Amino acid sequence: xxxxxxxxxxxxxxxxxxxxxxxxxxxxxxxxxxxxxxxxxxxxxxxxxxxxxxxxxxxxxxxxxxxxxxxxxxxxxxxxxxxxxxxxxxxxxxxxxxxxxxxxxxxxxxxxxxxxxxxxxxxxxxxxxxxxxxxxxxxxxxxxxxxxxxxxxxxxxxxxxxxxxxxxxxxxxxxxxxxxxxxxxxxxxxxxxxxxxxxxxxxxxxxxxxxxxxxxxxxxxxxxxxxxxxxxxxxxxxxxxxxxxxxxxxxxxxxxxxxxxxxxxxxxxxxxxxxxxxxxxxxxxxxxxxxxxxxxxxxxxxxxxxxxxxxxxxxxxxxxxxxxxxxxxxxxxxxxxxxxxxxxxxxxxxxx
Amino acid sequence: xxxxxxxxxxxxxxxxxxxxxxxxxxxxxxxxxxxxxxxxxxxxxxxxxxxxxxxxxxxxxxxxxxxxxxxxxxxxxxxxxxxxxxxxxxxxxxxxxxxxxxxxxxxxxxxxxxxxxxxxxxxxxxxxxxxxxxxxxxxxxxxxxxxxxxxxxxxxxxxxxxxxxxxxxxxxxxxxxxxxxxxxxxxxxxxxxxxxxxxxxxxxxxxxxxxxxxxxxxxxxxxxxxxxxxxxxxxxxxxxxxxxxxxxxxxxxxxxxxxxxxxxxxxxxxxxxxxxxxxxxxxxxxxxxxxxxxxxxxxxxxxxxxxxxxxxxxx
Numbered sequence: 001x002x003x004x005x006x007x008x009x010x011x012x013x014x015x016x017x018x019x020x021x022x023x024x025x026x027x028x029x030x031x032x033x034x035x036x037x038x039x040x041x042x043x044x045x046x047x048x049x050x051x052x053x054x055x056x057x058x059x060x061x062x063x064x065x066x067x068x069x070x071x072x073x074x075x076x077x078x079x080x081x082x083x084x085x086x087x088x089x090x091x092x093x094x095x096x097x098x099x100x101x102x103x104x105x106x107x108x109x110x111x112x113x114x115x116x117x118x119x120x121x122x123x124x125x126x127x128x129x130x131x132x133x134x135x136x137x138x139x140x141x142x143x144x145x146x147x148x149x150x151x152x153x154x155x156x157x158x159x160x161x162x163x164x165x166x167x168x169x170x171x172x173x174x175x176x177x178x179x180x181x182x183x184x185x186x187x188x189x190x191x192x193x194x195x196x197x198x199x200x201x202x203x204x205x206x207x208x209x210x211x212x213x214x215x216x217x218x219x220x221x222x223x224x225x226x227x228x229x230x231x232x233x234x235x236x237x238x239x240x241x242x243x244x245x246x247x248x249x250x251x252x253x254x255x256x257x258x259x260x261x262x263x264x265x266x267x268x269x270x271x272x273x274x275x276x277x278x279x280x281x282x283x284x285x286x287x288x289x290x291x292x293x294x295x296x297x298x299x300x301x302x303x304x305x306x307x308x309x310x311x312x313x314x315x316x317x318x319x320x321x322x323x324x325x326x327x328x329x330x331x332x333x334x335x336x337x338x339x340x341x342x343x344x345x346x347x348x349x350x351x352x
Numbered sequence: 353x354x355x356x357x358x359x360x361x362x363x364x365x366x367x368x369x370x371x372x373x374x375x376x377x378x379x380x381x382x383x384x385x386x387x388x389x390x391x392x393x394x395x396x397x398x399x400x401x402x403x404x405x406x407x408x409x410x411x412x413x414x415x416x417x418x419x420x421x422x423x424x425x426x427x428x429x430x431x432x433x434x435x436x437x438x439x440x441x442x443x444x445x446x447x448x449x450x451x452x453x454x455x456x457x458x459x460x461x462x463x464x465x466x467x468x469x470x471x472x473x474x475x476x477x478x479x480x481x482x483x484x485x486x487x488x489x490x491x492x493x494x495x496x497x498x499x500x501x502x503x504x505x506x507x508x509x510x511x512x513x514x515x516x517x518x519x520x521x522x523x524x525x526x527x528x529x530x531x532x533x534x535x536x537x538x539x540x541x542x543x544x545x546x547x548x549x550x551x552x553x554x555x556x557x558x559x560x561x562x563x564x565x566x567x568x569x570x571x572x573x574x575x576x577x578x579x580x581x582x583x584x585x586x587x588x589x590x591x592x593x594x595x596x597x598x599x600x601x602x603x604x605x606x607x608x609x610x611x612x613x614x615x616x617x618x619x620x621x622x623x624x625x626x627x628x629x630x631x632x633x634x635x636x637x638x639x640x641x642x643x644x645x646x647x648x649x650x651x652x653x654x655x656x657x658x659x660x661x662x663x664x665x666x667x
Contacts, residue, residue: 053560074566086557090579090664099575100565151565 002030003064003077003154003187005050011058012045012211020045020211022059027189027204032181035191036198036234037208043191044159046208050189051080051157063155079148080157083164085140087132093119093143094128100151118149121180138169145180158190162197174200195235199223207231229270229347238275238304238316240341245271252342255289255309261337263352272341275318278333280305280325285334291315293325307333410639415632427639438640440615441623447529448619449596452536457588460540464547465577478545485541494535494605498522501531522606525616532602532617543588550584551577582663590655597648600625620644 005027012020020042027033035043048054050061052073061068068076079100087096094115101111119125122142132140141161148156158177162170178201181188192198198205199219206216207230215227219235226232232240246253247268251260254271279285291307305317305325317333325331342350385392410427412420431438463481467474487493500506503520511517521527554577562572578585600621607617609626624644628637 051564053563073560073564078564080561080564082557082561084555084557086555086561088558088561088576088579090582099562099567103562103565103567103571147561 002185004029004062005155005187005189006062006065007046007050007059008062009059010046010049010056010061012042012049012054013057018057018211020049020057023211023213025206025213025216027187030185030187031203032178032188032190032201033204033206034198034202035189035206035208036193036195037214038234039193040210041208042211043193043208047080047157047159047189047191050155051078052076053080077154078157079151079153079155080159081141081144081148081161083160085132085144085164087140087143087147089132092129092131093124093135093146096132096143097128097146097150100147114150114152118146121149121183122146137165138173141165141169141173145177149180149184154186156184156186156188158188160191160193162192163194170197177201196237199235205235207234225349226272226341227349229272229343232272232341232343232349236274238318240272240274241278241315242343243271243273243309243313243315245269245342255291255313255315256311257287257289259286259288261286261340261342263337263342264350265342266350267344268342268350269345270343270347272343273335273339275304275316277339278315278317278335280317280319280323280331280333285336288333288335289315290330291317291333292330293327295327296323296325298322307331406638406641409635410642412635414634414638416634417632420635423635427636428643430636431639431643437615437618437623441618441620444529444616444618445597445599445620448533448536448599449593452533452599453589453592453596455533456537456540456592457543457585459537460543460588461547461581461585463540464544464551467544467548468551478548481544482541485539491601491605494602497531497535497602498606523613525613528607528613528616532599532606535602535606536596536599543592546584546588547581550581554580579664583665586655586659586663590652593651593655594648597644597651 005025007023007025007027010020010023010025011018023046035046037043045054049056052068052071056069063076063078088099091099097115097118098111101114106114115128116125119128122145124139124142124146127135127139127143132143135143141164144161161177162173165173174197177190181201190197190201202219204216205219205222207214207222209230214234215222215231222231222235226235226240229242233242243254245259245268247265248258251258252265252268252271253259259271273288278288289309291309293305293307295306297304297306300322301320303319303321303323305319305323307315307317309315315333344350409420411422411424412427413423414420467477467481471477484493498505501521502508503523505521507521508517519527521531558576558580559572562576567575598621599619603617603619603622604625607613607622609622612618620640621644624637624640627633627640
């Protein structure tokens, strides 16, 4: 059932303009892989090339070990869920689900069974006779996924499928898609610009920027050891704090103070520390700096503090529980030296 | 304004209330009506007036010189029971509608789909293809058409390359109507533009979803393009059918106003014209006009009634 996908030096060019610059990637059978990146990074283009909706300008696409570059979309064993759902508005849900099977001239009885089964999986049986316009956004999303399931493809592709849903529904559908992946066990590729979706759903995250892979790996691997500034800033929310730093003998000059770190600091120009890895004035860890509290957000379970260092750099701090601070007051920020990230002048991470 | 109407207004009884109403209309609304006046004159004098008059005239004998003479339903009775030319012209117009409208729409859709492929210089082609529609109804084009399909015209010149000696298309009864149908189809520009706009409305990802499902281009056309285009097809069909029923100039020019050969191009409107301005039978011509109106009205009503079974409106 599960199918491996291999991308070898995949290139996409429109005329003279190259937008995907030779991507190498292995997707293991049954993995849930998420392509994530800001708009224009090429994630959707890459997905569409795998789907066969976009010609591949260079390199090889292998599905199950077979070269697929010239194979038409319909014969790649792929089903895709579109951002817009792309449901046929003049057909009811049953006809939408059955369209692919009818096109493949499957026997009527088999179509009926498979549509019924997909509808049961997605709990849309009562909607089968309705037209898409009579469905809510979440229901349309289910039908779009159902249309993919019905075909029993080897590989599922999702192109930002949740971006048209409201926040609550997005969380719910996120869980359902993850569950679906567990139940079906197919290889799935999912494109999103939302790093939370990427973190929560992926077996493997592929971070793209400007047509190249910045880093690929398990969610926590990217969170714990980002390879460069871009990945460090992209993964995690609120995003990682970056402070200008200068390496000195025996330590790091940062935020107007000296920080002694038990690690290699040579060449570091940026110190990265995640908001959730900073504490305030409880004496644990190493003191980073004294900061002025500009604003606090109380989320109930957490308190987010927006502060400024003595040399005017912004610092976001996430504290557990409910904490009160006077605005404009100065507090001391502490860090765990093992959980800071150092980056060189090129923005690449410096090994600890 | 409010102060004045209050002064002359409420408690002074009905007369005062009426007069204040008139004051209000005069002072508030008069400028508006004044601005509408040119349109009112046009509408009542040139549209509604003649329509009502022609309805009255259709029950009379009227030769423009003497005053109309009331004959009851005689004109209508004669038309349906004792006028072979009426039936001949009805047949010609029906043939024209039945063949020219579907052919024109199919051709317009075909060209629109070609243009919709996103080719270079699209605006130029669009304008070029639209041109015949601008010129098509004109006298000049009809005359040109006569030349093209004449015995020594362009068509026969072309056929002679293959050694075929063609007839005079416009003066052979079994072909003459077809030359006019071809002329109508050639004026596919306006439905084409509307089809093109309609095609642009169909989201590309529907076709992508269908191609992932393995649907061939033909199946995509039948299952996606056509159903999603039905509102536009419906609109075009109605407009073009009404146009076809009203078609006059090409037949008039090509047959020289006669409807010949042997009434093969005697369009309904041409017959109506002959009755009115050839024989000055204004009463009978008015009756003919009303029958045409009823026919077009019935067709349009029928189209709307059936539309819910085949026109798919999105959202």
